[in-house]
Amino acid sequence: MAALIKLQSIFTPGLKSALLVLAILLGGITAATTGAQAGEFEDALASLAKAKTKGKIAAINVIAASGDERAADALTAFLGGNLYFRKADKKILVAEKSGAVYVLTDPLTSKEIGQSKKSKIKKIRVNNRLRKLLRGVLGGLTLLAKDPDKRRAAADAVFKSRALSAIPVLEQAIEREQVAGVKERLVMARAAIALDKSKIEAERLAAIATLAAFAVPEVRSLLGSIANSKASEAVRAAAANALVDIESRLAFWNGVGNVFQGISLGSVLLLAAVGLAITFGVMGVINMAHGELVMIGAYTTFMVQEVFRNYFPEAFDWSILVAIPAAFLVAGAFGIAIERGVIRYLYGRPLETLLATWGLSLILQQLMRTIFGPTNQEVGNPSWMSGAVEVTGGLVLTYNRMWIIAFSLMVLISLVIVLKKTAFGLQMRAVTQNRAMASSMGIRTGLIDALTFGLGSGIAGMAGVAISQIDNVSPNLGQNYIIDSFMVVVFGGVGNLWGTLVGAFSLGIVNKFMEPFTGTVLAKIFVLVAIILFIQKRPRGLFALKGRAVEN
Amino acid sequence: MFTKFRILAGASVIALGTMIAGTVQAAETIKVGILHSLSGTMAISETTLKDTMLMLIDAQNKKGGLLGKKLEAVVVDPASNWPLFAEKMRELLSVHKVDVVFGNWTSVSRKSVLPVVEELNGMLFYPVQYEGEESSRNVFYTGAAPNQQAIPAVKYLMGEDGGEAKRWVLLGTDYVYPRTTNKILRAFLHAKGVKDADIMENYTPFGHSDWQTIVASVKKFASAGKKTAVISTINGDANVPFYKELANQGIKAEDIPVVAFSVGEEELAGLDTKPLVGHLAAWNYFMSVETPENAAFIKQWHAFIKDKKRVTNDPMEAHYIGFNMWVQAAKQAGSVNVDAVRQAMYGQRVKNLTGGVAVMNTNHHLSKPVLIGEVQADGQFETVWKTDGVVKGDAWSNFIPESAKLTADWTYPWVCGNCKKPKFMN
Numbered sequence: 001m002a003a004l005i006k007l008q009s010i011f012t013p014g015l016k017s018a019l020l021v022l023a024i025l026l027g028g029i030t031a032a033t034t035g036a037q038a039g040e041f042e043d044a045l046a047s048l049a050k051a052k053t054k055g056k057i058a059a060i061n062v063i064a065a066s067g068d069e070r071a072a073d074a075l076t077a078f079l080g081g082n083l084y085f086r087k088a089d090k091k092i093l094v095a096e097k098s099g100a101v102y103v104l105t106d107p108l109t110s111k112e113i114g115q116s117k118k119s120k121i122k123k124i125r126v127n128n129r130l131r132k133l134l135r136g137v138l139g140g141l142t143l144l145a146k147d148p149d150k151r152r153a154a155a156d157a158v159f160k161s162r163a164l165s166a167i168p169v170l171e172q173a174i175e176r177e178q179v180a181g182v183k184e185r186l187v188m189a190r191a192a193i194a195l196d197k198s199k200i201e202a203e204r205l206a207a208i209a210t211l212a213a214f215a216v217p218e219v220r221s222l223l224g225s226i227a228n229s230k231a232s233e234a235v236r237a238a239a240a241n242a243l244v245d246i247e248s249r250l251a252f253w254n255g256v257g258n259v260f261q262g263i264s265l266g267s268v269l270l271l272a273a274v275g276l277a278i279t280f281g282v283m284g285v286i287n288m289a290h291g292e293l294v295m296i297g298a299y300t301t302f303m304v305q306e307v308f309r310n311y312f313p314e315a316f317d318w319s320i321l322v323a324i325p326a327a328f329l330v331a332g333a334f335g336i337a338i339e340r341g342v343i344r345y346l347y348g349r350p351l352e353t354l355l356a357t358w359g360l361s362l363i364l365q366q367l368m369r370t371i372f373g374p375t376n377q378e379v380g381n382p383s384w385m386s387g388a389v390e391v392t393g394g395l396v397l398t399y400n401r402m403w404i405i406a407f408s409l410m411v412l413i414s415l416v417i418v419l420k421k422t423a424f425g426l427q428m429r430a431v432t433q434n435r436a437m438a439s440s441m442g443i444r445t446g447l448i449d450a451l452t453f454g455l456g457s458g459i460a461g462m463a464g465v466a467i468s469q470i471d472n473v474s475p476n477l478g479q480n481y482i483i484d485s486f487m488v489v490v491f492g493g494v495g496n497l498w499g500t501l502v503g504a505f506s507l508g509i510v511n512k513f514m515e516p517f518t519g520t521v522l523a524k525i526f527v528l529v530a531i532i533l534f535i536q537k538r539p540r541g542l543f544a545l546k547g548r549a550v551e552n
Numbered sequence: 553m554f555t556k557f558r559i560l561a562g563a564s565v566i567a568l569g570t571m572i573a574g575t576v577q578a579a580e581t582i583k584v585g586i587l588h589s590l591s592g593t594m595a596i597s598e599t600t601l602k603d604t605m606l607m608l609i610d611a612q613n614k615k616g617g618l619l620g621k622k623l624e625a626v627v628v629d630p631a632s633n634w635p636l637f638a639e640k641m642r643e644l645l646s647v648h649k650v651d652v653v654f655g656n657w658t659s660v661s662r663k664s665v666l667p668v669v670e671e672l673n674g675m676l677f678y679p680v681q682y683e684g685e686e687s688s689r690n691v692f693y694t695g696a697a698p699n700q701q702a703i704p705a706v707k708y709l710m711g712e713d714g715g716e717a718k719r720w721v722l723l724g725t726d727y728v729y730p731r732t733t734n735k736i737l738r739a740f741l742h743a744k745g746v747k748d749a750d751i752m753e754n755y756t757p758f759g760h761s762d763w764q765t766i767v768a769s770v771k772k773f774a775s776a777g778k779k780t781a782v783i784s785t786i787n788g789d790a791n792v793p794f795y796k797e798l799a800n801q802g803i804k805a806e807d808i809p810v811v812a813f814s815v816g817e818e819e820l821a822g823l824d825t826k827p828l829v830g831h832l833a834a835w836n837y838f839m840s841v842e843t844p845e846n847a848a849f850i851k852q853w854h855a856f857i858k859d860k861k862r863v864t865n866d867p868m869e870a871h872y873i874g875f876n877m878w879v880q881a882a883k884q885a886g887s888v889n890v891d892a893v894r895q896a897m898y899g900q901r902v903k904n905l906t907g908g909v910a911v912m913n914t915n916h917h918l919s920k921p922v923l924i925g926e927v928q929a930d931g932q933f934e935t936v937w938k939t940d941g942v943v944k945g946d947a948w949s950n951f952i953p954e955s956a957k958l959t960a961d962w963t964y965p966w967v968c969g970n971c972k973k974p975k976f977m978n
Contacts, residue, residue, distance in 0.1 A: 053712075053713055081829070081928065081929070097930075123934075125934065125936065127713050127830075127926065127936050128713075128714070128715055128805050128806045128809055128830050128926075129712065129713050129714075129715060129806075131804075131805070131806045131830055132715075132806040132807075135806065160806075160807070217771060217772065217774075217775035218775065220775045220776075220777075221774070221775040221776065221777050222777065223777070224775070224776045224777025224778075225777030225778065226777070227777070228777060250772075254768075254772070257768060258765070261762075261764040261765055261768070264764065265762050265764070268762070365591075366591055369591065369595060373599075374590075374595040374596045374599045375596055375599075375600075375818065375821055376596065376789075376792060376819075376821060376823075378821065378823065378824070380824060381796075381824070386799075386800065387800060387802070388800050388801055388802060390802075394771070394772075394775075396768075396801050396802065398764075398797075398800040398801060399800075400800060401764070470761065470793055470796060470797075471761040471792070471793050472761075472789045472792045472793065474596055474789060475595070476592075476593050476596075476759065476789060479593075479759070480759045480761060512764070512765055515765045515766075516765060516769055519754060519755060520754075520755070520756045520757065520760060520766070521726055521755060521756070521757055524757070
């Protein structure tokens with residue numbers, strides 16, 4: 001408590017409005033410790049109906065400081081955009097949409113009080129300024145929550161809002177906290193408030209020393225603003241010093257982040273290219289409709305999700321797992337149809353194949369446009385693929401990217417197993433290496449051709465499932481991946497799966513390391529130029545196949 | 553597979569047949585050309601506008617047509633292919649002899665049809681927000697100019713409610729609209745005392761899907777101790793992966809707000825918007841605005857398209873205003889002759905769907921209100937700020953020194969789209 005009083009006493013704003021805020025804060029804290037004044041919460045809540053932004057800010061502060069147990073629920077509803085008032089009598093309500101009507105709850109009694117049409121009630125608007133404040137004060141109210149994730153989020157919110165009113169709860173929370181990770185955040189938040197609000201140099205210097213241990217972008221941001229502020233010489237110098245150290249650590253993690261992003265881009269390239277490595281690499285078919293097979297996989301995901309949305313909404317998170325085999329089968333069926341219908345008449349005529357499959361790609365695009373319409377389709381992310389894990393130092397790894405990396409490797413490994421360990425794989429290799437010999441051994445080459453093309457197409461379809469998680473599902477989806485896929489296969493070495501793997505990941509990483517310096521467009525151009533030069537030196541790519549099979 | 557082809561081919565032959573038949577019986581109708589891509593990358597946005605036009609024409613015919621004649625829509629498909637736009641415009645004007653054309657979306661396609669529509673003295677209504685720096689005698693611009701969208705949005709972010717941003721990230725797709733808009737914005741920011749070190753500019757190709765590095769670098773740029781805001785002129789398909797990456801990396805609107813100029817209700821349709829609540833867009837129209845006119849328009853659209861889930865957006869309103877102005881002007885002129893209608897266009901007034909009245913100015917741009925909206929969890933926008941009255945569209949930006957000197961005014965004594973002094977000054 002002593003620290004709190006010191007902090008407040010040194011908080012001497014000159015402006016009238018600032019004084020007002022201080023008065024509210026002080027009033028609030030005394031109210032919180034000595035028991036809330038009757039009606040304060042109700043009055044502040046009621047004032048929200050008419051208030052402009054400034055009035056709302058004052059009301060939020062009063063509500064937060066009232067110590068009323070209904071405060072957290074009311075403010076959460078406000079933050080979520082669920083706080084309304086009835087047009088007739090200006091009564092504040094919590095309204096939640098359910099079908100065509102809104103279900104109303106009274107925030108004073110927490111009881112349901114009927115339903116209403118949209119036209120009878122009006123939403124109390126919340127903007128980014130209010131949201132920031134709300135998150136801050138709610139942070140103060142939820143610092144002692146049971147769930148450690150909530151406490152952590154609360155600490156971060158307090159760090160951002162730097163609300164002086166949070167100090168007493170913060171002290172209490174730090175004392176009680178058992179989880180090390182959360183405690184760290186709490187200490188960080190307290191130091192941030194001290195640094196921002198205190199006028200005593202020693203306190204600020206101590207806060208900088210505490211903060212210097214945390215190499216995260218938020219701290220960098222805070223120290224940066226202090227280093228450029230009108231603070232005393234010593235404080236600015238200390239902030240600048242701490243900043244240098246934090247920047248060097250951040251730079252390291254930034255590099256690690258680049259590698260991750262490169263691998264992640266590589267895994268998407270790999271997925272898109274693996275199917276092509278079969279159809280183009282092994283069979284030698286230049287399939288310009290490959291991207292459209294990816295698109296078909298993405299649309300299959302959409303259809304599977306629609307089925308889940310309509311019939312099993314509670315199992316929606318698992319829809320992706322159903323979509324993977326479904327996409328494989330649908331795209332594979334399309335592939336077999338394409339091979340039997342068009343490509344088999346064109347073996348050995350690459351130019352005609354190129355033109356025919358390019359035409360096919362346009363037909364497939366327009367087909368999807370006719371069936372599903374030209375607009376994007378919404379493909380949801382399952383909850384286990386949303387969000388990110390913050391490793392350290394602002395290094396954020398998103399779950400969807402990590403899953404896609406794992407998925408691409410699984411697809412590659414299963415493909416290798418199919419090729420090397422199964423009878424079908426053996427026959428496939430036999431047909432592609434020496435058709436006449438394989439045929440005379442009793443292998444039905446036509447069937448194997450169709451199945452091989454179907455396998456490559458099916459894998460493209462599975463790529464579509466992964467890509468639907470990060471990109472648009474629209475008829476144009478395939479066009480974005482076709483060039484990259486060919487690039488990976490040619491660079492890695494035609495007909496070699498390991499080449500495709502290494503090619504995809506190295507292209508991804510090189511791209512991501514160049515992007516910050518050159519921009520996206522130039523990075524792509526440089527990579528293309530580099531590949532052209534590389535192909536001059538090694539026409540068969542990174543891992544060239546050797547032997548007689550290649551010669552003809 | 554082959555039967556499928558045959559069906560498709562058959563369908564297209566029939567479609568062609570009806571189109572030819574349509575042109576033969578056309579003597580007693582007024583023809584309205586619709587030049588929007590129905591295939592290719594831009595189909596996603598432009599197909600909706602074609603349907604909007606068909607709806608408006610249909611409604612006008614039910615009201616008895618125009619000048620005692622029925623309106624007839626002539627739809628062509630320029631297939632998102634910029635040179636094809638010019639060819640299709642020529643076809644509309646010289647083969648179908650249409651009296652007016654509503655069309656185009658991207659600036660590059662507009663630049664492509666410009667010489668044709670000027671050579672053949674046609675009339676084009678262009679419904680999309682664009683970079684300005686243009687005023688053609690034969691084009692009416694019903695979308696927003698930069699001073700009706702970009703500048704007010706930046707001013708809002710500089711204000712208290714917008715978060716008093718001091719550092720700016722300009723993200724855009726790599727073509728003429730974002731580059732010109734950002735040039736104007738940079739000049740505007742300089743005028744407001746923002747240094748170059750506090751501005752980051754980044755361009756990506758059409759359909760860019762891997763936003764990890766860029767979002768990470770925005771985060772890094774934003775951690776320099778000053779409030780940072782992102783201005784996005786990212787166009788089309790690239791928006792969905794961009795917003796997904798923002799959401800996944802946990803960038804909240806209160807920390808780094810993103811204000812977009814090309815993201816409307818239609819673009820949000822393929823997206824889960826819950827993590828994006830609070831990000832902003834600046835337009836002249838939002839579907840969520842509650843006025844009787846807008847409610848009627850949405851009802852009409854749902855009835856026409858037979859799908860209650862479809863959204864309405866700003867370029868649709870632009871066509872609504874443009875079409876109604878053209879109808880009024882033609883009635884006033886008593887003719888659909890291009891020169892007569894053009895004279896009658898100036899000063900035409902049509903009620904906006906969002907309240908107030910849009911006026912056609914002599915620089916061929918509209919006066920319209922500017923709205924700033926926040927993304928909501930249901931994929932709609934909620935207006936958080938609105939101009940008091942209407943804002944007059946500037947053909948030439950005041951913030952680019954060489955354009956500030958130019959005037960666009962197609963009435964006497966100026967009669968010019970880019971002149972420093974009037975053509976008829978004695």
